[in-house]
Amino acid sequence: MNIQGRVLLVDDEAMVREATGQWLELSGFNVDAFSSAESVLPHIDSQCDAVLLTDVRMPGMDGLALMQEALKRAPDLPVILLTAHGDVDMATEAMRGGAYDFIEKPYVPDRLVERVQRACEKRRLTLENLRLQQNLNTRSDIDARLIGISPAIQRLRGEILALAELDTNVIIYGETGTGKELVAQCLHEYSRRNKRHFVPINCGAIPENLIESELFGHEAGAFTHAAKRRIGKFEYASGGTLFLDEIESMPLNLQVKVLRALQEHQIERLGANAPIPVDLRVIAAAKVDLRDDPGFREDLFYRLSMSELHIPPLRERLEDVPLLFAHYVHRGALDHNREPRELSDHDIQALQAYAWPGNVRELKNIAIRYAIDSRISLVDLLSRQQPQMFKPVMNSTTLPLAVQVADYESRLIRDALERHKGNIKAVMEELDLPRRTLNQKMLRYGLNRGDFTDE
Known part of the structure; x- marks a missing residue:
């Protein structure tokens, strides 16, 4: 029935x-x-x-x-x-x-x-x-957080929203600087656990003799210098999300205890006997495929890899580079009280000609340096960064059409926002755009009305 x-x-x-x-x-x-x-x-x-x-x-x-x-x-x-x-x-x-x-x-x-x-x-x-409206709002928000127009980033945004609705553990794969923690935050914030804690921990940044206490906590007197009780990350994240970055660095003996905690949904603080129930979602991040890592337990891998996400490096989505760079230049200028610098066609060619080995983290660093020091050109910055990664392209026609169109469109909208001091109605009339279309394009290009007002 x-x-x-x-x-x-x-x-x-x-x-x-x-x-x-x-x-x-x-x-x-x-x-x-x-x-x-x-x-x-x-x-x-x-x-x-x-x-x-x-x-x-x-x-x-x-x-x-x-x-x-x-x-x-x-x-x-x-x-x-x-x-x-x-x-x-x-x-x-x-x-x-x-x-x-x-x-x-x-x-x-x-x-x-x-x-x-x-x-x-x-x-x-x-x-x-109501659900459809919430999905539209969520999609608009994630477009502003994960900026880009490439098929790869559009696919990633869709995968994040689909996985956020589930409550499975996830492994995120990506090179250094691709934004693995940002993706993990999105998975948490668009999930039913978003009212509770998002707790990140970098497994490679904590000394091996301290990481067990960091994860599971300890009682007073559990070891030397343990003067008082400490709540571990597992316990603190209960009800929310625990993010284990660089999980490939986790010591083998600790992997056994993490596996047990995930299987039994409970932990024990160091120096204690009573188990403590925990309810959390674990998102792990790695730079290498854990299947090929002989130092990573297979049973823990299967416990974590209920779902997987792969973040593309910047060199595989070069059409997003000008948008990302312009976004961080504008933010850097505002943060350091500088006039925003506009990107020329030659600058865009230079951005496309660099391999970005450090991905978004490197791009953000260079964008801020470019924003605060008007004496230096973008070509100089990139050629000094890692010369072997920089191969200038002088012919603008070699740029993908999508890049050229997106750059031109974002400049038109930015110029209109500046002329009208963030007055959305005036921008709509000048560009002959419906409100919804303008909002979507501003989100896509990382443009915030508040950055152009006098308030």
Whole structure:
């Protein structure tokens, strides 16, 4: 039987409640029955995937008061009132106050089913529209955080949003400087765990004799200099996300303990005997494929690699380099009270001609240096950085068309924002762009209205 929807049924009369609930369940609905208004309220919020079917006359909080409180918590929640014959005028008035429908007792069962079915469909569509709007907002946000127009970065953004909805462990692969921690933060922030801690730890930056205490914590006196109890990263991240960067550097003996903690969902502090339950998602990051690493346990790899993400290096998405560089130049200029420097065609050619071995981290460093020192050219900066990685291209026609178009478009929007001091309406009129299209393009190119206002 197809489930037609979920119903929160409230009636203080046990026989009526049982009979109505059974009929609705036989008609394909999931029914949660309650004997009072007070008992159903904890089950109602803005995400409630049900309709409320309630008797009007009940001791304590009656059906009308319940409807008013339910609509405060979930303004779009369909509320159907069960009314006695003498309450019809009152129920009609209640519909003006937000009730979806009312049914007069004694009711015809088929009519009850029909009206509940319509209400469930309305609720389903409302929640679906809400979910779609949230997805659009999330996509706009992630476009601003992971800047780029290349197919590789677009694919990565989609993979992040898809994985964020799951609660599986993830391994992120990427070269140094590609932004593995930023990707891990996105996975956390767009997940159901985003209200709790995101806890990063670099396994390669902590001395081997301290990393166990960092991860699992310790009791006072557990070892020399352990003067007081310390909460470890596993325990602190419980309910949220633990990010293990450079996990290929984790000592073999510690890998065994991490595996056990993940399998049993509990840890023990050093010097303690009582286990502590933990509930967390683990995101690991590595520069090398852990399958090929003889120093990494196979069983821990399979525990972590429920899902994988691969971050492309900059040399594989060169069309994103001018956008990223312009973004960091603008931020660097603002942070250091400098006039933003515009990129010439020759500058863009230079950016495309550099191999970016340090990826986004290197690009950000060079962009800030370029922003704060107007005496030095971009070509000089890149040629001094790593000369063997720099092969200047002098013919602008060798640049990909997408790069040239994106650069021209971002300059037009930036110039309009500067002329109009961030006035979005004026920019829309000048460029003949709808608000939504302009917003999307500003996010794509890392342009923030606040950077152009006088406020």
